[in-house]
Amino acid sequence: MTTPLLSVRDLRKYFPIKKGVFGRAAGAVRAVDGVSFDVMPGETLGLVGESGCGKSTTGRMILRLIEPTAGSIEFDGINLVSLDGGAMRALRRKIQVIFQDPFSSLNPRMTVGAIIREGLTIHKLAEGAAADGRVRQLLDEVGMRAEYMSRYPHEFSGGQRQRIGIARALAVEPSFIVCDEPVSALDVSVQAQVINLMQDLQRDRGLAYLFIAHDLSVVEHIADRVAVMYLGKIVELATANDLYREPLMPYTQALLSAVPVPDPAARKTRVVLHGDVPSPANPPSGCVFHPRCQHPAKDAACAAIVPPLEEKAPGHLVACIKQPPTRVEWSVQQAAGGNKPPERYLPVLAGHA
Amino acid sequence: MAEPLLRVHELRTYFYTEGGIARAVDGVSFEIGAGETVGLVGESGSGKSVTALSLLRLIRPPGRIESGSEILFDGQNLVALDERAIRAVRGARISMVFQEPMTALNPVFTVGDQIAEVVRVHKGGSRREAWDRAIKMLETVGIPSPAQRADEYPHQLSGGMRQRVVIAMALVMNPALVIADEPTTALDVTIQAQILELLAALQRQFGTSVLLITHDLGVVAETVSRVLVMYGGEIVEEAPVRELFSSAHHPYTEGLLNAMPRVGQERERLETIPGTVPPPTAWPNGCRFHDRCPYAWDRCAAEHPPLYQIGAGHASRCHLADEPERRAEKHEPLVTRTSA
């Protein structure tokens, strides 16, 4: 049994809302509300969800670019949350990041070479000619020519800039990379190039990725395991295969059915959600998804009980008290006002027939 | 055969910039029939958005619609109309839905006001009438409590709601054609599903034609009946939607379809189209795709292919239509062989 490279437990981030002249705290935006997961070395964990679900915030907390309100983050056995500046800086070599927007993630006033070299300079890994040599190697590794070193970011396309960003992250030899929507801003054909590159790099260097995205097709392709987030909580966590073949959480089912399938002949059973995502400042009680849920056994118990994330099949965790098996006893649900017993609900979704 | 609602003929829109002449749209021709939904698909740099803007004459200097371009709508050539006449068309006969609802809406006016303004500008009438019509439209696009929402400002609404408002503005004058430029790209996927359903329902209800511009082939598969694929400022393939997906002809279309990761499809690696999109200031000679094409041969570098008809309603700008046996000779595209 391998030990996880990254271990997150009950991670929370609440942003206080200040009201009034004196800025009194009047509630909080629960951006991340108790998130726990592990990432194994060399693995890709996909983190999917729609805007406002907290996936980006989770990524930033792991990088300690935002301080968690509560919870623990363990990397390679070290507790990140309690580290001081100097120790954290040293650890930053191991945990790197790739950003979404290729047009704002590179300093427009620095040459490509300087951008990639910066990590080497900060951590004193190489200097002068040796550093230049490393930069050339990295450019080659991401499929770009060495002579691009002296050019500026604005001379490159989105896909090329993403490659530069990847080279920058690789320069310090990380073992874990937080990928915050790395291909969302790219065209389909460019996206494919960058995804292939990331997979190659993972294989060659044994990298682990936390792949944050809202595009489910991309995540299914690249991730080993996937966690689905909604309003700050993980509602489903399973291997990519299991999640896409048999999504048990009603939200995941809706999400998957909403993905447009490039096949006009596909029979489409669409689960259309009504209304908008509630505000994370005012999440629904009990199960955060219950107001929009389409599960046939949905009842008052769903509004009262916060569903635990529990294993419903080997390695497949779901937060729903209405999908059996569940530890939340029927008697407990009835006591909370429930009148419909749990039943398996698995709508047939397009592309899965 | 009924007269098409919109007939575009040899549209050319060039931008005269410091870096040279950018031939963003370079000889595009297509038709849209009444009540039809047509998809215009392409990636960045293909010219699809500039095409859309050209249709409504929204191109500003240094861009210009070249002489010889024809946009025939309802018996008139839109290119030849003067400013007043084209303004009468915009919003009332042809309207547009943009990608970013937040920037398409004026932040200092209520949403009700903005919809009502469209009515007043085109139809006149009293403020009361325009307001009532606006509320009715909000209801039609599925916004709950429309009378209250009409008094709200754009920032008070969610992204999906704002896009519904934009659609309401586009449809309030019952135009014959709606041009939707990536209407769902900025939205979450569940909201996108809602908006696409809405568009389909409204289209059925009002009988509007829709030109849907997008880079997402999945969206296209669900919503349109005919697809136009653009590359290098030209249309490279045109087909009914089923045929495009089942038997795409042009190597670029093929490449796009293969590059898309699909849920449920097990693949180790995605197939990519090597190289990058050429800049509109320097389209390659011959076939504009030839250096990235796995089938290209010497004819492709020398001779610019016309749109060959290869089936009912199916056309492809590729010499493979003329020499189909070459499809068996797949090889490394030029761009991978020459780059370091």
Place this chain on the structure above:
Amino acid sequence: MTEPSRGLWARLLTHRPARWALGVIALLVIAALVGPWLRTTSCVEQPDIVRLINAPPSLAHPFGTDRFSRDLLARVLCGARISLAVGALAALLATTLGTAYGLVAGYYGGRIDAAMMRLLDAFMSIPRVLLLIAVLTAWHPGLTGVIVLIGVTGWFSVSRLVRAEVMTLRESDFIVAARALGAPVPRILWRHLLPNVAAPVVVSATLGVGNVIALEAGLSYLGIGAPPPTASWGAIFFAGIDIFAGAWWGVLFPGIAIVLTVLAFNVLGDALRDVLDPRQLHLARPLPESTLAVVSTRQPPENG
């Protein structure tokens, strides 16, 4: 074009007022550097005390002479050195102080920023000119002292400007990337933020030179600017006022010099502000197809 600022020169030179302003400034700088050597008479020399008092402009003395029979042209040229030096150095000092303050306040935000801004408010509530007058009349420092004082009292608006820019940029991905790489704060401020807030800083500095020259002229007029006998334009002006009725040249020439210089720097500053459009400089994002309104001065050819 490899570096973003290379295009900047080209753009600046197409701007007609900017060309004029640059020309004037170039002329002034050359005059200041080289001028006094060209004049055979120095700016303090008093060749013929009796005959040349208040002589009108002539071939020998194109700007005339003052009441100490000093050649005014030489004086104005020497004054150019003083005024330009004071302007440049004081503006540089003010800009440096203001930028540093703004960088720190803008980057840290929160309580540090709040404290720094309140302090700034306190500083700004003291009227600059009155403060300068009070200090300079009491202290009578030399030229260096004047430069330092003007600089130290003039950095407030720059800091606000820089702070605003920094606050916008702070959340940009490339700054976050630098943090994620482990870059210490000074490195982020110096290497990442400063080059990207250069635009307003440069504009501010340029306008600042003009302001300082005007301010120093005013102070000299009040008798508390650069000390005699090497005088700035303001002092020459001041001396000329006394005899203005009979000798208009004593006031006109230094006056023109001041006005021309301040105007040139203001025009240049405005032109720089236009040319250093944040859209061009900050993110250099290729504009999406649908808004391909590339900046160009060429008009498309007429339909033919």
